[in-house]
Structure formats: structure tokens, C-alpha cells
Amino acid sequence: MLEKKTKIYWLFILPGCIFLAVFMLIPLFTLIMQTFFNEAGSFSLTGYLSLLESTYFKQVFERSIRLSLISTLACAVLGFPTAYYISKYSKNKGMLMALAVFPMFTSPVIRSFSWMVILGKKGFVNKLLVDIGLVDKPLSLLYNEFSMVVGFIQLFLPLMILSLIGIMDNISEDLNLAAGNLGASKAKTFRYVVLPLSIPGLVTGSVLVFTGCLTAYTTPQLLGGTDTRVLATMIYQQAMSLGDWTQASVVAVIMIVVTMLVSSGINAVSRKLNPTL
């Protein structure tokens, strides 16, 4: 009786474990292992070495990191004051939170379409620029790095705002009052009280935005061009258009490694900056 009772939890856990092992873990493990062997079946790093030598891959990799960094920075700069306003001053907090959540629930396909309407050659922005005479002919605002970054920011800014609000809501108003009473200016209070206490939210948000940008597929596919491929679109192109499964696998492994390194790296740095985390 006791024996049966102590072991029953395996019955609850096993189906899920088997499912994830068969359809995710083992396939993933096989993928990673196969990148270290050549067609003859012996250990080899050719897959990685030839990829690292290709200038095309270098460009794609550099672009992925750079655009993700720019987007993360922009989300932090735009998200911080917004979250601070919503958390401390806004009277319609619920409404503003809901308005930030709504785009997150809307398909990235739809959100990318909307930028195609706005930034296209015949789009809203170009029409406006030509009409007021700022430019003679429509600018190329679409299918380049600019439109990709715009798309990324709109895609992931809500994540940053919500992560920051979660943290800022816990900063007691008393701390600000205390700093003020002790003679600190509003700017000083912000610099020495609000900012340091908000770092955990900034870190969570940045990890989410950066890894989100790095692995997003829809936005670069729709708003980027053929000469602005990033890691995610490269995996798809190698696998589905060119049929180069080996190279797609190597890029996939590199993407996993970079994502893991970035999230654990940023978390480690933030723990050093703020040991109370």
C-alpha cells in the first residue's frame, strides 16, 4: 500500500516526460550531435569551420546581434519613462496595461502588415513626406534594417513595459518621500533611488526583448529584404529553400548557444551589480 502510494507520482509525470523526450529532447540532442560529425560518420568540426569562414554568415550573425541590441536599447529608453509614468502617475493604469497587452495578443503577421502599409513606397509616411515637399520621390523605408528595427521595437516594447511596471509597482512611495525630505532633488531621487531599484525589471525586460529579436522569424521575413537576412530567416532559407540541412542545423545550434549565453550572461552581470537579487 505504502509502496504504491509513494510511487504514484511517476504515473502523473511520465506521460509528459515521454512526450517531451520523444518529440523535443531526443530530436534536439540528435541535431546537436549531428553537427559534430561529417557524412562519413567521423567526428569533425567542418560544419562550424566552413560556416565561420563564410562572409555571408558573418554578415548575418553580425546583423542579428546588432539589430537585436539596437532594438533592446530603444525598448529600454522608450519603455522606462512609459512604465514609470504608468506605475506612479497614471490614473488609468488598468486601461494602459490592457492597451500594452493588446498588441502582444495580436499576431506578429498583422503587426508587420501594418508597417508595410505605413512605410511602403506608396505608404502613409512617404505620402506625407512628398506632400509637404520634404523629399522629391518616395524613400525606401521598407525591406531594410530600419523597417526591421521598427517592427522589432513595436513587437517587444510591451514586454519591456510590463516587466518594468512589475518591478516599479513595488518601489514604495515612502522611499521617494524620504529622499526628498533628506534634500535630494527629483533628479537625484530618480538617479539614486528609482533607477537602481528598477534594474531587475530592466534586466528581465532586456533579456526578453533581446532573445525575442534574435529569434523572431515573422518580422524579419516580412519587413526585411533578401539582403538583410538574420539568423532566424537564414535557418528557414537554408532548410526550406536551399535544402542545406547541415548548414541550417549548425546555424540552429549557434542560435541556441547565443540565446542561452545572453540570458545567463545578463543575469550574472545583474547579480553582480545588485547582490540582493
Place this chain on the structure above:
Amino acid sequence: MKKSKSLFFVTLLVYIFLIGPLLVIMAASFSDTTYLTFPGKGFTLRWYEQILKVKTFGSAARYSIIIAFAATFLALVLGLPAAYALNRYRFKGKEFIKGLFLSPVLIPVIVLGFVMLRYVTNRFKLPALPSLLIGHTILSIPYVMRVITSSLANFDFSMEEAAKILGASNGYTFFHILLPNIKSGIVSACIMAIINSFNNVSLSAFLTSAGVTVLPIEMMAYVEYHFDPTIAALASLLMVITLGVMLIIEKTLGLKSVV
């Protein structure tokens, strides 16, 4: 006060940036032009009629709905008992098991799609529908796991003991004591998982076939050849549905419980 004014201004700009494009696409869906443009010309509802005439949208929407609901149900069947065991029992390797059930969020979805195609669909010679179903179930498991684990953390397991002492069977205890207590957690987990599955592109892009495809993939394929307001009409329709779902969540569970 002055500071809050400049903060308000930034917030306003940020919200225009977040919501504005969605309003633009809604406005463009009423335009009486054959190409998608904003500001549009005239007013027509014919693009909404046009949605029904594009045959592939109908079948793709059906598959999207079937897959989203079935995958969420499967994730619940696999995840709920595991979440229960992880909260209820003490055993070795608990953290590892928990990590395993949450791990699909750590792996880039685009990689998951590629891995699924290469080592599941191709290896087991699976047709598109079961492949999509398995893939979307993997994506849904962490949602189910995270939300239900946190609602189980607030559940007092001594209630379960009490029911059993009073003679309730295991099944009765589960359905009449445990489930009603974590109902709202289950509902919010399911809503999140369904929305996530319905909007997914990265995984489905690898697993759809000529006959079996899902709505986001079909929409992307459509704009490659036709950039007309039909797509804006469909997008607006989906956004109105999303808004409806959000209102229902807000009225019943509160949006906070979902996000």
C-alpha cells in the same frame, strides 16, 4: 508636476507607436481601392465579403482553431497531472522535471520548428496535421505548467486529505475538490496557450503542407501575391476577436491573472 507632464508626453508617443499601426490597418480595410493604402479612399465593406471568397482562408482558419484547441487540451492532459505531482509530492529530481516541462520556452521556436521537421515529421513519416499538433502541444506545455503550478501553490492540500478521510474516492476528490479550486488558473493558462498557438508562425512555417495550413502562414502567403485590403479586413476581424477575448478575460478573471 512638470516631470509628470514630460513623462505623459513620452507615454503618449509610445502608445501611438504601439496602437497607431493597428488602427491604420483597420482604417485601410474600409478603403475602396484595389490596393492596400492609408489614408484610403471612399468607404466599402466589400473586403470583408472578400474574406469569405478566399477559399484557403476558410480551411486555414479551421485548422488553426482545431490545432490551437486540441494542442492546448493535450498540453493540459500532459501538464496538469505533472503540475499536481510536482506540488503534491516530494521526490528526487523534482527540479529537473520542472525544468523539462518549462524548457520549451528556452528554445527558439524557429529552431524547434526545424528540429520537429527534421527529426519528427520526416523520421516518423508524419502527415502535416499530427506534426502541427505535436509541435503546438510542446509550445503550450510551459504555459499550462507555469500558471497551474502557481495556482496549485495556493491550494491547501489538506482539503484533499479531508475529502479522502470523509470517504471521497480519488477521482471524486480530483474533480470536486481540486479542479474547482484551480479552475481560474486552468482557464487563464488555456487562453494564453490558445492565443499563442493561434498566432504562431515560426513553428508552423516548417510543418504545414500544401493542403494543411494555418491562418498566419496563409496570410503571409496571400500578401506575397495580393496586397489588397482583404488582408486588412481579415486582420481587423482577428483584432476585434482578440479584443473580445480580452474583455471577457477582464470581466471574469482580470487581465492580471493572464499576463
